[in-house]
Amino acid sequence: xxxxxxxxxxxxxxxxxxxxxxxxxxxxxxxxxxxxxxxxxxxxxxxxxxxxxxxxxxxxxxxxxxxxxxxxxxxxxxxxxxxxxxxxxxxxxxxxxxxxxxxxxxxxxxxxxxxxxxxxxxxxxxxxxxxxxxxxxxxxxxxxxxxxxxxxxxxxxxxxxxxxxxxxxxxxxxxxxxxxxxxxxxxxxxxxxxxxxxxxxxxxxxxxxxxxxxxxxxxxxxxxxxxxxxxxxxxxxxxxxxxxxxxxxxxxxxxxxxxxx
Amino acid sequence: xxxxxxxxxxxxxxxxxxxxxxxxxxxxxxxxxxxxxxxxxxxxxxxxxxxxxxxxxxxxxxxxxxxxxxxxxxxxxxxxxxxxxxxxxxxxxxxxxxxxxxxxxxxxxxxxxxxxxxxxxxxxxxxxxxxxxxxxxxxxxxxxxxxxxxxxxxxxxxxxxxxxxxxxxxxxxxxxxxxxxxxxxxxxxxxxxxxxxxxxxxxxxxxxxxxxxxxxxxxxxxxxxxxxxxxxxxxxxxxxxxxxxxxxxxxxxxxxxxxxxxxxxxxxxxxxxxxxxxxxxxxxxxxxxxxxxxxxxxxxxxxxxxxxxxxxxxxxxxxx
Numbered sequence: 001x002x003x004x005x006x007x008x009x010x011x012x013x014x015x016x017x018x019x020x021x022x023x024x025x026x027x028x029x030x031x032x033x034x035x036x037x038x039x040x041x042x043x044x045x046x047x048x049x050x051x052x053x054x055x056x057x058x059x060x061x062x063x064x065x066x067x068x069x070x071x072x073x074x075x076x077x078x079x080x081x082x083x084x085x086x087x088x089x090x091x092x093x094x095x096x097x098x099x100x101x102x103x104x105x106x107x108x109x110x111x112x113x114x115x116x117x118x119x120x121x122x123x124x125x126x127x128x129x130x131x132x133x134x135x136x137x138x139x140x141x142x143x144x145x146x147x148x149x150x151x152x153x154x155x156x157x158x159x160x161x162x163x164x165x166x167x168x169x170x171x172x173x174x175x176x177x178x179x180x181x182x183x184x185x186x187x188x189x190x191x192x193x194x195x196x197x198x199x200x201x202x203x204x205x206x207x208x209x210x211x212x213x214x215x216x217x218x219x220x221x222x223x224x225x226x227x228x229x230x231x232x233x234x235x236x237x238x239x240x241x242x243x244x245x246x247x248x249x250x251x252x253x254x255x256x257x258x259x260x261x
Numbered sequence: 262x263x264x265x266x267x268x269x270x271x272x273x274x275x276x277x278x279x280x281x282x283x284x285x286x287x288x289x290x291x292x293x294x295x296x297x298x299x300x301x302x303x304x305x306x307x308x309x310x311x312x313x314x315x316x317x318x319x320x321x322x323x324x325x326x327x328x329x330x331x332x333x334x335x336x337x338x339x340x341x342x343x344x345x346x347x348x349x350x351x352x353x354x355x356x357x358x359x360x361x362x363x364x365x366x367x368x369x370x371x372x373x374x375x376x377x378x379x380x381x382x383x384x385x386x387x388x389x390x391x392x393x394x395x396x397x398x399x400x401x402x403x404x405x406x407x408x409x410x411x412x413x414x415x416x417x418x419x420x421x422x423x424x425x426x427x428x429x430x431x432x433x434x435x436x437x438x439x440x441x442x443x444x445x446x447x448x449x450x451x452x453x454x455x456x457x458x459x460x461x462x463x464x465x466x467x468x469x470x471x472x473x474x475x476x477x478x479x480x481x482x483x484x485x486x487x488x489x490x491x492x493x494x495x496x497x498x499x500x501x502x503x504x505x506x507x508x509x510x511x512x513x514x515x516x517x518x519x520x521x522x523x524x525x526x527x528x529x530x531x532x533x534x535x536x537x538x539x540x541x542x543x544x545x546x547x548x549x550x551x552x553x554x555x556x557x558x559x560x561x562x563x564x565x566x567x568x569x570x571x572x573x574x575x576x577x578x579x580x581x
Contacts, residue, residue, distance in 0.1 A: 002376040013370040017359035085356040089418070092320055093374040094345040100374070253324045256272055256317075 003099040010095070011103025018080040019073065031115045032122065035065035039123035042185045054127040059215055060184035062119035063143065063208045066112040067150050067178045071171045073111055074154025077104040078161040078245075079168070091249060101158070101245055105151050105238075112147030113140075131215055138220040139211060145227050146207030149234025150178075153203050155241025162248035163257060183208050203237065206230035262426055262457040263296040263319060268328035270314050288314040290481035291328065296459055296474075301452050303472035304461040307578055311481040312461040316430050319459070320350045332426055346375070349419035353431035355411045358403045364390070364414050365399040368421055375422035389417040393447060409440030416447060420456070427451055429460045433467060445471060465571035475570075479578040492573045499524075501568050502548055504537040505561030516554045522547050525576045534561060540568065540576055 022030075043057040081087040090100070117140065124130060131139065153174065161167045179185070181195060182204035188196050199205045207230045210223035220227075251257055270289040275281045289311040296302040304312045317323040319330055321341040329336065335343040359367050365386060372382045390396045393413035403411065412432060419427055429448065433441040441464075448471055451458055462468055468475055469489045477485040477492070485492055499522075509528065514537070517526045522541050529536040541547050548563060 002378075005373050005379065010370065010373045013362070013366060013373070016366070017362045017370065020361040084359065085354075086359060088322060088352070089350075089357060089371070090374070092322055092345055092350065093371070094342050094376070095374040253322065256270075256323055 003096050006095050007099035007103035008106070010100065011106045014077065014104055015107035017086075018076055018084075031069060031111070032118055035062060035068075035115060035119035036122050036126065038065060039119060040126065043123075043127055046185075055124075055129045055215060056212065057185065058120060058123045058127060058129045059211050060208055062116050062123055063146055063211055064179055064182060064184035064204060065119050066116035066143070066147050067175050067204060069115050070108055070112040070147055070150035071154045071157060071174055072168070073108045074105060074151050075157040075161060075167045075171050077101070077108070078158040079165070082161060082165070091252070097245065097249070098242065101155070101242065102238075105155060108154065109144070109147045109151050112150060113144050116143045116147065132217070135214050135217065138214045138223075141220055142207055142211045142214055142223070142227065145230050145234070146204055146211070149203035149207065149230050149237065152234035152237030152241060155238050156244055157241075159241050159244030159248060162245060162252060178202060178204055181205070200229075201233060203230065203233055206233070262298045262300075262333055263302070263459060264329075264331045265295070265315070265319065266293050266329045267291045268293070268315065268318060268330055269326045270311075270318060270323060271326045287481055289318070289325075292476075292478065292481070292483045293328075294476050294483065294486060296457060298457055299452060299455060300473045301448070301458045301460060301471055303468040303475040304459065304478060305463075305465070305468055305475055305574055306461075306478035307463075310478040310578070312478055313430055315478070316350070316428050316459070316461060320348055320428055321345055346422075347424055348426045348428060349422065349424035350428040351415045351419040351430065351432050353412070353415075353434035355408045355435070358411060358414060358418075360404040361402060363400050363402055364395055364406070364417075367403060367414065368399075368418060371418050371421055377422055385421060385423070389421055392420075392450070393417045394443065407440075409436045409444070412436055412440070412444060413447070416444070420451065424456070426457045426459070429458060431461055431463065433462065433464065441467075465569065465574055469570040477574055477577045485573070485577040489570050492577075493568050493570055499541045499543050499545075499568075501566050501572050502539045502541065502551060503562075503564045503566065504539065504551065504555070505531075505534055505563070506537055506555065507534050507559040507561065509535050509537065509555070509558050513555065513558060517551060520547065520550050520554060523551075525579060527575050527579065538572065538575070540572055 039058055039061040042061055043054045046052045046057050081090055157167055157170050157174065160170065181199045182202050183199065188199045188205060191199065206226040210226035213223050268289055269291050272286045272288055274284050274286055276284060292315065304315060306312050314323065318325050319332060319337060321337050321344050324338055331337065332344045333347050337344050368386045369382065372386065377385055390399050393416050395410065395413055395417065403414065416432065432448065433444050436444060445467060448458065448460065460471065472489060474488055475492060476483050514526055514528060517523060517539060522543055522545050523539055524542050525540040527538045529538060539551060548565065552560065
């Protein structure tokens with residue numbers, strides 16, 4: 001019961017504690033306006049070069065932009081504590097680390113989901129890409145799974161935040177890597193072999209493929225393999241992230257590597 | 262309740278960019294002390310003496326390099342979680358709080374982390390808010406709080422889960438005199454409700470007024486331990502002569518140290534003048550021989566007084 005409270009209530013309060021600087025106007029600009037700009041940029045490049053349909057870019061970029069809140073916000077759940085000098089108080093608490101840090105992932109996943117879903121909607125409306133209402137529910141499932149796997153990667157970056165301070169640089173780097181590798185704008189099949197091999201181990205790659213299939217009318221059962229792989233990738237990253245947090249927490253006690261209080 | 266046995270902590274640090282050199286810094290060099298139930302124990306020492314490192318080891322934030330420490334019978338290394346459940350800790354300073362949350366939400370979050378049950382939370386938060394005098398202000402965001410209010414909130418958070426042992430690391434630092442007085446009363450109140458407190462502070466009058474016993478740390482080692490009265494008696498012994506001077510040089514201070522019966526001389530810079538604090542042993546009146554050594558130096562007020570804890574402290578930490 002206590003762990004459940006830490007997971008749900010603790011996760012929610014800490015999200016408010018760390019992200020209440022994000023007023024509705026900032027939230028709107030960063031997580032709604034910016035992804036639409038990205039969608040429009042790549043869609044117009046696609047049109048000018050006569051490459052792919054607008055739908056290809058709307059789906060790819062809307063999904064890819066979920067990486068921004070998932071990576072940055074998840075990373076901030078530790079880096080932000082470090083900045084506010086509250087990390088020591090968290091680490092000396094007897095709260096279980098699993099509910100403590102996974103609980104922080106929950107609002108981040110919902111944030112990523114909202115960003116991707118809203119970008120799909122607004123980007124589609126601006127470019128005249130319409131989706132039949134029948135694909136809304138399966139598309140929502142795909143978006144949720146992609147946010148989850150991306151947050152798993154964010155958890156690794158968050159864990160690194162216990163050792164290094166430059167996690168924002170890493171988040172930017174990861175967003176760039178995902179933009180190129182995960183098939184948002186260039187189909188994975190068109191990438192060089194070595195890049196395609198890396199793609200299959202990154203979050204979003206399978207989800208974007210699944211989202212495009214669903215947008216074309218495939219049912220959720222048709223893409224369950226892709227979703228399973230996407231989820232698997234996310235779980236691997238999340239487990240690795242928790243292991244990194246555990247490792248660096250122990251190291252911080254041994255080597256005094258955290259400047260706390 | 263708290264026991265430190267030959268506790269040591271060494272940090273590794275590096276210098277240089279290209280040819281990096283690793284250095285070992287001994288922050289705590291084998292200190293031992295114990296704190297009894299219901300006792301208010303003070304750790305005094307200059308900056309970098311090892312006070313905060315000691316506290317960090319006792320609250321499980323740092324592993325000792327060697328030695329042992331137990332809190333309420335639980336080893337701080339092997340039984341860290343049990344220790345964490347039973348202790349509260351308060352670091353001085355105005356950081357370490359969630360600025361954009363209200364005081365109430367700050368406390369609510371830590372109540373969750375410490376497993377204070379849902380139905381008990383509201384009552385307990387009200388109790389600690391009342392105790393630290395923040396009742397009525399709890400719905401305001403912390404970013405609008407003064408330093409004193411933040412420090413009260415730190416204390417409220419530290420005792421929220423009703424811990425048996427509370428660690429206070431310079432809790433009144435940077436707080437105005439009236440606020441600091443209130444905080445000292447709050448700390449004294451912790452003892453009346455049965456808590457055991459380990460306090461670090463730079464303020465001697467604070468330690469003198471609050472602590473049952475004190476350990477003085479210098480360069481990572483305990484150089485004196487006892488009640489405030491014992492420390493004053495053991496170290497200073499005799500009297501203290503304070504002499505205001507204008508432009509005293511180091512050679513003169515060295516000569517003063519050589520006067521028979523002088524145990525320590527410290528120089529306190531005060532704008533354009535200096536205050537020489539001369540500690541003497543025995544009952545012999547040394548004002549005349551001291552003034553004789555100050556020949557040629559402009560001298561202002563001269564006063565003789567009983568030794569304070571600060572004198573004892575200065576003598577301990579400056580002793581070779």
